[in-house]
Amino acid sequence: MYQFFVRRILWMGLVMVMVSIITFLLMHQVPGGPFDREKALPERIQKNLEKKYHLDDPLLKQYLDYMYYAFIPRVTTGEWKPLPENDHLINLKLPIGDNAYIRWMNFGPSIKSASRTVNDIFRDNFPVSAKLGGAAVAIACLIGMPLGTLAAIRKNTIFDYLGMGIAVLGVSLPIVTLGPLLRYIVGVELGLLPPTGWGTLEQMIMPSFTLGFASSALIARLTRASLLQVLDEDYIRTARAKGLREQLVITRHAMKNAMIPVVTVLGPLIAALITGTFVTEIVFGIPGMGKYFVTSIGGRDYPVIMGTILIYAFFLVFANFIVDIVYAWLDPRIRLS
Amino acid sequence: MRNITRVVLLVLLASMLVGAFGISGAQEAKVLYVANIGQDDIPHLDPGLAEDVASIQILEATYVGLTTLNEVTVTVEPGIATEWSVSDDGLVYTFSLMQNVPWVVYNTDSGAVEEVKDADGNVRYVTANDFVYGIKRTLDPNTAGPYAYVLAPWIVGGAEYNGGSGSADDVAVAALDDYTLQITAPKATPFLANIYGMWMALAQPQWVIDEMGDAWADEGTFQSYGPYALKEWAHDESLTLIKNPFWPGTDYVGQAKIDEIVFLLLEQSAKLAEYEAGNLDFMDDLPTADLDRIRVEYPNEFTVSPSSCSYGYGFNTEKEPVNDARVRRALSMAIDRQAITDNILKAGQIPAGFYMLPNLTAAPSQEDYPDLAIKYDPEAAKAELQAYLDEKGISVDELPPITYMTNETDLHKSIIEAIQNMWRETLGVEVQITFQEFGVFLDTRKNDAPQIFRYGWCYDYPDAHNFSGELFRSDSTQNDPNWVNPEYDALVDQALTENDPDVRRELYAQAEYLLVNQDAAMAPIYYYVETQLTKPNVERTLSVIGRERFEKWDIK
Numbered sequence: 001m002y003q004f005f006v007r008r009i010l011w012m013g014l015v016m017v018m019v020s021i022i023t024f025l026l027m028h029q030v031p032g033g034p035f036d037r038e039k040a041l042p043e044r045i046q047k048n049l050e051k052k053y054h055l056d057d058p059l060l061k062q063y064l065d066y067m068y069y070a071f072i073p074r075v076t077t078g079e080w081k082p083l084p085e086n087d088h089l090i091n092l093k094l095p096i097g098d099n100a101y102i103r104w105m106n107f108g109p110s111i112k113s114a115s116r117t118v119n120d121i122f123r124d125n126f127p128v129s130a131k132l133g134g135a136a137v138a139i140a141c142l143i144g145m146p147l148g149t150l151a152a153i154r155k156n157t158i159f160d161y162l163g164m165g166i167a168v169l170g171v172s173l174p175i176v177t178l179g180p181l182l183r184y185i186v187g188v189e190l191g192l193l194p195p196t197g198w199g200t201l202e203q204m205i206m207p208s209f210t211l212g213f214a215s216s217a218l219i220a221r222l223t224r225a226s227l228l229q230v231l232d233e234d235y236i237r238t239a240r241a242k243g244l245r246e247q248l249v250i251t252r253h254a255m256k257n258a259m260i261p262v263v264t265v266l267g268p269l270i271a272a273l274i275t276g277t278f279v280t281e282i283v284f285g286i287p288g289m290g291k292y293f294v295t296s297i298g299g300r301d302y303p304v305i306m307g308t309i310l311i312y313a314f315f316l317v318f319a320n321f322i323v324d325i326v327y328a329w330l331d332p333r334i335r336l337s
Numbered sequence: 338m339r340n341i342t343r344v345v346l347l348v349l350l351a352s353m354l355v356g357a358f359g360i361s362g363a364q365e366a367k368v369l370y371v372a373n374i375g376q377d378d379i380p381h382l383d384p385g386l387a388e389d390v391a392s393i394q395i396l397e398a399t400y401v402g403l404t405t406l407n408e409v410t411v412t413v414e415p416g417i418a419t420e421w422s423v424s425d426d427g428l429v430y431t432f433s434l435m436q437n438v439p440w441v442v443y444n445t446d447s448g449a450v451e452e453v454k455d456a457d458g459n460v461r462y463v464t465a466n467d468f469v470y471g472i473k474r475t476l477d478p479n480t481a482g483p484y485a486y487v488l489a490p491w492i493v494g495g496a497e498y499n500g501g502s503g504s505a506d507d508v509a510v511a512a513l514d515d516y517t518l519q520i521t522a523p524k525a526t527p528f529l530a531n532i533y534g535m536w537m538a539l540a541q542p543q544w545v546i547d548e549m550g551d552a553w554a555d556e557g558t559f560q561s562y563g564p565y566a567l568k569e570w571a572h573d574e575s576l577t578l579i580k581n582p583f584w585p586g587t588d589y590v591g592q593a594k595i596d597e598i599v600f601l602l603l604e605q606s607a608k609l610a611e612y613e614a615g616n617l618d619f620m621d622d623l624p625t626a627d628l629d630r631i632r633v634e635y636p637n638e639f640t641v642s643p644s645s646c647s648y649g650y651g652f653n654t655e656k657e658p659v660n661d662a663r664v665r666r667a668l669s670m671a672i673d674r675q676a677i678t679d680n681i682l683k684a685g686q687i688p689a690g691f692y693m694l695p696n697l698t699a700a701p702s703q704e705d706y707p708d709l710a711i712k713y714d715p716e717a718a719k720a721e722l723q724a725y726l727d728e729k730g731i732s733v734d735e736l737p738p739i740t741y742m743t744n745e746t747d748l749h750k751s752i753i754e755a756i757q758n759m760w761r762e763t764l765g766v767e768v769q770i771t772f773q774e775f776g777v778f779l780d781t782r783k784n785d786a787p788q789i790f791r792y793g794w795c796y797d798y799p800d801a802h803n804f805s806g807e808l809f810r811s812d813s814t815q816n817d818p819n820w821v822n823p824e825y826d827a828l829v830d831q832a833l834t835e836n837d838p839d840v841r842r843e844l845y846a847q848a849e850y851l852l853v854n855q856d857a858a859m860a861p862i863y864y865y866v867e868t869q870l871t872k873p874n875v876e877r878t879l880s881v882i883g884r885e886r887f888e889k890w891d892i893k
Contacts, residue, residue, distance in 0.1 A: 032774075036776050036779040048499070114381045114554070187614055
């Protein structure tokens with residue numbers, strides 16, 4: 001057990017390093033740079049900018065510097081000005097000396113927004129995305145699981161067809177269509193909810209639903225298929241043979257095992273949704289992190305590309321780690337070793 | 338008796354309450370909700386670093402330059418410099434600044450705009466030294482301000498300092514006293530007062546920049562002195578300006594009439610939804626697909642006005658077959674510009690016969706110079722191409738392949754598809770269309786441009802030089818057609834230092850003729866327009882410079 005955790009954490013670290021190397025190489029490989037403009041800047045201005053952001057250093061040095069500032073904690077003493085380059089996510093005061101701090105995780109500046117850093121994006125935008133993504137996952141499960149279960153236990157009845165009909169609708173109606181449609185009908189024509197914005201409960205309803213609905217379809221179909229399979233197993237027959245009520249057979253015996261494929265999908269899904277979703281955020285004007293995944297690449301904002309990819313990678317490996325633990329709990333035959 | 342006393346007391350109390358509310362009702366803050374600065378976060382609120390319309394819009398509301406630009410007449414007006422004098426040789430500009438204009442900052446705790454004080458508790462007033470500091474910081478190579486390149490050539494020592502070879506001390510900007518600023522230019526030209534009034538030549542607050550570096554220009558620490566102050570900046574969501582009561586107001590830049598302006602950062606269709614839901618007072622950049630409907634539904638709220646940008650196609654004059662002027666002229670004359678503005682763009686864009694916008698100082702208009710401008714002429718186009726083919730002894734099918742390239746947006750795509758068709762039908766020329774991601778496209782265009790590529794330009798300051806000398810002079814960074822014509826260089830150089838506006842206009846007309854007609858290094862297509870929706874209870878000016886002057890707006 002203990003061994004399992006240590007090994008997994010080491011693996012996670014290795015995965016993160018590999019992701020950072022690949023991302024770094026790819027983004028520098030793409031033609032263009034952060035200072036390309038429709039109105040091209042003169043060469044001397046480009047040079048000044050490259051120097052300011054250390055893009056004139058050799059690539060290896062740039063990479064090592066980045067990793068050093070991002071992941072190696074350092075101790076500082078003395079005066080500490082609130083300059084963008086001094087911005088660390090974690091600052092712990094040490095009991096020794098004058099103004100001594102351990103500072104950790106400096107993900108660099110945002111080249112596009114000079115007064116902000118990648119850490120600012122994590123601090124301001126990530127919580128918004130996490131809240132939206134969390135609400136969407138909850139909605140996806142609340143719609144998807146009951147629909148799927150109902151469809152499975154009432155197989156080939158009107159419930160099955162209706163449930164799967166909704167699922168097909170969810171899969172085939174992309175957010176880019178459903179979002180503006182809802183925004184127009186509910187927000188503008190009916191005036192029931194604010195069309196855009198973030199902060200109040202009313203503003204959360206439409207985007208969370210839009211985002212959750214698409215995923216709920218996936219979960220409903222998975223739940224149905226998996227539950228149908230489990231219901232054919234021997235141990236279910238045994239449970240029925242010993243006279244258990246059908247309701248108990250489903251909830252106590254079948255459900256737990258049927259959840260394994262669903263949990264497998266939920267892990268990466270949660271990681272993807274809480275780190276931000278581009279279309280939903282743009283359609284509903286939400287200040288989340290999702291659009292940075294896209295705009296940073298378009299603008300070749302190197303530190304922001306690295307930051308967003310790394311945070312997504314972190315949540316992805318972390319979610320998979322949790323999924324493995326949940327497996328063991330759902331199915332005693334699976335052991336953490 | 339006791340009851341009566343109670344009733345009297347209650348009535349008194351109630352009337353006092355009503356009175357109190359009545360007064361506060363009358364003083365209710367005027368708040369304007371607008372969406373005219375795009376969907377992404379505003380990049381910089383730092384005068385030394387700003388380079389995009391959104392940032393400049395906020396800077397022009399919170400700061401006042403030495404001079405300002407009238408948004409309707411596009412002429413230079415006094416800003417914080419109430420007057421200025423120019424030496425006889427046209428090189429030395431001496432500005433007299435307004436006195437007692439304090440730097441202000443919005444105090445989040447007290448909820449009010451406050452004067453900035455120094456360590457001794459004295460109010461910091463805007464002085465000539467703040468301008469000296471601001472200008473030198475913009476030019477400092479370590480600041481790496483993108484727009485330093487527009488300012489640097491117009492101050493003695495500026496280009497050297499910015500290029501890394503000179504020093505700050507040799508930059509010829511000086512404070513003669515607290516309220517007198519002197520700038521010396523290396524070359525006299527009519528638009529210097531314009532340049533010195535731009536955002537990168539604003540005063541900057543050294544004390545806070547020394548402390549915080551680039552991080553100063555954000556909520557809570559952003560200092561300014563113009564009609565508005567920065568109240569709140571919810572990144573990626575909204576930005577709120579609040580009236581600065583300490584800006585004294587002048588005839589040209591008055592005190593703000595609206596108490597707060599909330600800028601919402603929303604995507605095109607999202608802001609239209611908010612406008613239609615009644616939550617926005619003003620928006621721009623209307624979706625083309627909705628224009629026909631908007632015209633019918635909101636005839637009194639919809640406005641179209643000239644903008645600061647021009648759209649066209651460039652030819653790489655080094656690649657076959659467009660290395661021959663006749664082919665380029667043929668392609669350019671086969672474009673039916675009116676059909677494009679009428680059927681695709683639909684907002685009243687103007688077909689362009691010259692590349693430079695007609696409302697710039699000293700710019701020619703196609704109405705005044707119809708023979709010099711390029712225009713749709715299918716017969717002449719066919720003749721030009723035929724002359725080329727005859728000389729080469731080839732048929733049109735044997736023409737070397739021609740590629741057009743752009744980044745992919747709906748607008749660029751529908752325009753080139755229409756033009757591709759015009760070329761096919763008029764000339765029988767088949768042009769290949771290639772799309773690249775925006776950054777890759779810019780890179781390709783700069784380093785190895787295909788035969789034809791999309792081109793666009795918005796002026797920085799409203800003078801013809803910004804659309805010619807800075808663009809197509811043979812040594813310009815922007816000269817993607819790689820076009821060299823010494824005659825053109827000589828014309829724009831002469832126009833640069835000429836003082837008589839009519840002579841200048843004539844020179845620029847000749848230069849544009851070489852560019853778009855004789856050599857046809859590029860094909861102008863249309864002039865952009867601003868499409869906007871404004872609620873009827875908003876009093877406003879109709880700006881043609883691409884930014885709004887919100888201090889002149891009011892809510893009825």
